[in-house]
Amino acid sequence: ILVHKGDDRSFQKLNLKTMVKVPLLRSVALCALLSIASRSNHVCAFSNPRIAPSVSRPAQVSSSPNNMFGKKLDFSTSNRSSSSSSSNSSSQSLNMFSFGRNEDKKSSLDKVAVSKKRVALKVLCKTVTTLSLIAMATSAMAPPPALAAKAAAAEATVEHLHVGQKVANYFRTFGLPDLAILAIISAMPVIELRGAVPVGLWMGLPITKVLPACVIGNMIPIIPLLFLLKNDTLKKAMKPILDRAEKKSSSLGVGSLEKQWASLAAFVGIPLPGTGAWTGAMGAFLLGMPTAVAISSIFTGVVSAGCIMSAITLAGKKGGFTALAILAAITGREFLTSSDETTVEAATSSTPPSAPVPWPPAPAAEITPEPVAAVVKQDFLEAEPYWDQSTIPVNVYKNKAPFTGKVVSTKRIVGPKATGETCHIIIDHDGDFPYWEGQSWGVIPPGTREKDGKPHSVRLYSIASSRYGDDMSGKTGSLCVRRATYWCPELQAEDPAKKGICSNFLCDTQPGDEVKMTGPAGKVMLMPEEDPSTDYIMVATGTGIAPYRGFIRRLFYEDTPAASAYKGEAWLFLGVANSDALLYDDEFQEAKKKFPDNFRIDYALSREQENKKGGKMYIQDKVEEYADEVFEKLSNGAHIYFCGLKGMMPGIQDMLKGVAESKGLDYDEWLKGLKKSKQWHVEVY
Numbered sequence: 001i002l003v004h005k006g007d008d009r010s011f012q013k014l015n016l017k018t019m020v021k022v023p024l025l026r027s028v029a030l031c032a033l034l035s036i037a038s039r040s041n042h043v044c045a046f047s048n049p050r051i052a053p054s055v056s057r058p059a060q061v062s063s064s065p066n067n068m069f070g071k072k073l074d075f076s077t078s079n080r081s082s083s084s085s086s087s088n089s090s091s092q093s094l095n096m097f098s099f100g101r102n103e104d105k106k107s108s109l110d111k112v113a114v115s116k117k118r119v120a121l122k123v124l125c126k127t128v129t130t131l132s133l134i135a136m137a138t139s140a141m142a143p144p145p146a147l148a149a150k151a152a153a154a155e156a157t158v159e160h161l162h163v164g165q166k167v168a169n170y171f172r173t174f175g176l177p178d179l180a181i182l183a184i185i186s187a188m189p190v191i192e193l194r195g196a197v198p199v200g201l202w203m204g205l206p207i208t209k210v211l212p213a214c215v216i217g218n219m220i221p222i223i224p225l226l227f228l229l230k231n232d233t234l235k236k237a238m239k240p241i242l243d244r245a246e247k248k249s250s251s252l253g254v255g256s257l258e259k260q261w262a263s264l265a266a267f268v269g270i271p272l273p274g275t276g277a278w279t280g281a282m283g284a285f286l287l288g289m290p291t292a293v294a295i296s297s298i299f300t301g302v303v304s305a306g307c308i309m310s311a312i313t314l315a316g317k318k319g320g321f322t323a324l325a326i327l328a329a330i331t332g333r334e335f336l337t338s339s340d341e342t343t344v345e346a347a348t349s350s351t352p353p354s355a356p357v358p359w360p361p362a363p364a365a366e367i368t369p370e371p372v373a374a375v376v377k378q379d380f381l382e383a384e385p386y387w388d389q390s391t392i393p394v395n396v397y398k399n400k401a402p403f404t405g406k407v408v409s410t411k412r413i414v415g416p417k418a419t420g421e422t423c424h425i426i427i428d429h430d431g432d433f434p435y436w437e438g439q440s441w442g443v444i445p446p447g448t449r450e451k452d453g454k455p456h457s458v459r460l461y462s463i464a465s466s467r468y469g470d471d472m473s474g475k476t477g478s479l480c481v482r483r484a485t486y487w488c489p490e491l492q493a494e495d496p497a498k499k500g501i502c503s504n505f506l507c508d509t510q511p512g513d514e515v516k517m518t519g520p521a522g523k524v525m526l527m528p529e530e531d532p533s534t535d536y537i538m539v540a541t542g543t544g545i546a547p548y549r550g551f552i553r554r555l556f557y558e559d560t561p562a563a564s565a566y567k568g569e570a571w572l573f574l575g576v577a578n579s580d581a582l583l584y585d586d587e588f589q590e591a592k593k594k595f596p597d598n599f600r601i602d603y604a605l606s607r608e609q610e611n612k613k614g615g616k617m618y619i620q621d622k623v624e625e626y627a628d629e630v631f632e633k634l635s636n637g638a639h640i641y642f643c644g645l646k647g648m649m650p651g652i653q654d655m656l657k658g659v660a661e662s663k664g665l666d667y668d669e670w671l672k673g674l675k676k677s678k679q680w681h682v683e684v685y
Contacts, residue, residue, distance in 0.1 A: 164191050164199040178203050179213045186217030189278040193218040193302055194271040197309040207314065211306045218302045222281045226294060229285040230390070241282070261297045264289070268301025271309060277302050290383070290391045379561060381434065381467050381474050386561040387529035393434045393520055399458055402444055402516040405429045407509045408476060415580030421483040422543060422583060423507045424464065427515055431475045437466050437550035438525030440683075441479065442518035445502040458518050459502040462525070462546035462643065462683070466554040480546040480583065483507045525641060525683050527551060532565040535638035537630060539652070541575045541619055544644025545583045547683070548572055556591040556599060566598065571633075575604035575619030575648070602626070619644075620651040627659040639679045646684035 161169070164185055171181040182205070186196040193214045200210030228234050268280040277298050284294035383391045397403040408426040435441070442458040449456060461479045469476035484500025509515065525547050528534060538548040555566050576582055582603065592599050602622055609617035612625070623630060634640060642649065660667040674680040 164195040165202060168199050178205055179209060182213045183217030186214040187221050192276045193306050194309050197306060198313050201313050207310055211310055215302055215306050218277050219299060222277050222298055223295060225281050226285060226291050261293055264297040265301040268298050269304030271305050382561055389526060392436050397518045399518055402518050403433050405515045405517055407511055407513045407515060409511055410509050413583060417578060417580035419577045419581060423481050425479045425481060425506055426470055426476050428476050435463055435467060435520035437527060437554050438547045439463055439520040439522050441520060443502055444516040445505045456501060460521060464546035464549045466550045466558060468558060472558060480543045481506045482543050525681055529562050533568045535568045535633050536570045537638055537640040539573045539619060539623060539642045541644030541648045545574055547643055549584050552591055556595050569598055571600040573602050573619060573623055578605055578607045618651060619648055620655040624655045634679060641681040643683045649684055
């Protein structure tokens with residue numbers, strides 16, 4: 001491209017050969033060309049750029065306002081010079097377009113021809129300018145095609161790799177064997193086996209090596225995790241994680257231990273978000289499953305998950321569904337078949353197995369204990385060994401998915417002169433709601449709250465029976481409930497609008513009524529049975545007697561391993577208003593009669609007895625009468641329990657503090673030592 005600078009022989013050469021390679025520069029070049037054209041006197045384009053002939057000025061181009069650049073636009077044909085001294089003597093014709101300024105005001109061109117050419121060139125210039133600007137804008141925003149293609153290819157490659165493959169590539173940089181890398185990936189809590197199996201096949205390993213490596217890798221951290229979770233410090237540090245695990249695994253604790261095993265295996269085995277060996281291990285710990293049972297269940301689930309992932313990876317959806325159906329058939333068998341055993345019923349019931357059981361049973365017989373000699377051995381709900389508390393069921397049923405039990409009987413168990421009404425309620429759970437002595441059941445009363453229309457909240461009640469229930473079949477549990485009423489001084493009568501909702505519901509139940517329950521809850525009131533010579537000091541007011549009834553039945557009425565081994569002394573302190581308010585006295589007197597060296601009872605009857613100061617005999621006064629003996633037992637490792645209304649504790653603690661000071665003891669340090677050695681158990685309400 002040659003740009004005429006103004007004289008006849010002077011041209012400026014623009015070489016755009018290299019500029020057209022890049023779109024952005026190509027657009028800039030076009031715009032630059034137009035800009036130069038608008039500012040130069042003449043721009044000439046030749047059909048052969050290597051020829052630079054002499055160009056003569058056109059004659060008399062007059063100025064016109066229609067010029068594209070604000071000047072007169074004229075087209076003319078120049079005559080070539082005939083001089084023989086020219087170096088290019090060939091008769092080559094050149095077409096020249098001249099854009100310029102002519103000072104001469106006269107024009108000899110035909111105006112019609114000029115007008116047509118001027119309009120055509122004007123349209124052409126505007127089109128080129130617009131396209132150049134568009135090309136420059138798009139080129140500035142988008143990368144060159146070659147670079148864009150490379151970037152897209154690189155992005156597609158990175159996107160294709162999931163987390164497991166990225167981790168595998170990272171560990172490969174250390175030179176580790178592929179099988180070791182696979183085991184490491186399987187042990188990671190997020191990826192686990194379900195993510196490691198596809199990685200192993202992606203690495204080119206055969207499935208016969210991939211599956212064992214993944215199973216071993218997934219199980220390696222699970223076994224120590226189950227033991228480490230027993231550490232209190234670690235439990236506190238992992239509390240947020242354990243809370244999430246508890247929500248995800250809340251349905252695993254339904255039913256017997258066998259059903260829990262099947263539920264846990266299915267939970268670990270089905271490769272869904274939120275499941276897996278890590279979550280399953282924490283769920284098993286929260287449910288209190290035995291370590292050996294939990295490990296075997298998790299191992300079964302891990303192997304199942306490996307088979308399912310292998311089938312999905314190798315055979316697609318059909319293979320995955322087939323493996324999933326096999327797992328469902330294995331684990332579902334436990335839920336489709338009944339685990340009830342008739343041998344226990346036949347041995348513990350006076351009715352032959354073939355005869356129908358009377359409904360409802362006689363209420364009086366429900367709380368009357370049978371002689372020990374007439375009872376079949378109770379060992380089918382024991383841990384292994386029986387004192388191992390790692391298998392305690394906790395929170396098997398939650399508020400959102402409660403258990404529905406059926407009332408067997410409801411009976412008033414206090415005399416006519418008692419202050420208030422207390423009932424003993426037996427509930428049938430068909431063996432699907434296991435619990436231990438000292439735990440509590442939550443009860444959700446029917447209906448909704450008046451203030452906001454929401455369901456009633458759960459109320460906790462200490463279980464008043466051993467794990468085998470009053471009928472010793474392991475299928476019932478009992479509650480001891482006092483009907484809560486409010487005496488209105490203005491009305492001089494009970495105000496039904498202020499009565500206790502849940503306690504009145506329970507005391508009004510009839511045989512066959514349904515009760516929604518949660519739990520079992522709590523580990524504070526458990527008996528440490530590992531040392532059979534341990535002394536138990538049990539202090540209660542009113543219905544706080546409930547957990548101690550379970551203790552006493554386990555130790556002195558049932559043929560349990562704990563009863564056979566027990567050599568210590570169980571000492572019961574019960575505080576009530578009068579003799580008519582005594583709870584389960586007939587059972588306790590019988591136990592005392594049979595085991596005088598192992599069981600003691602002391603009652604505090606506030607309306608019938610006086611303390612040493614001449615005042616009413618409250619529970620703390622009765623304990624104080626034996627202060628020396630109580631302190632001696634505690635110093636020898638005895639465990640002391642308090643259960644009942646929370647108003648009892650200030651009086652008891654003041655009494656204990658006074659006795660401690662009289663003995664020259666620092667009460668706070670003394671109490672701190674009892675709590676540290678887990679000899680102090682309190683559950684008040």
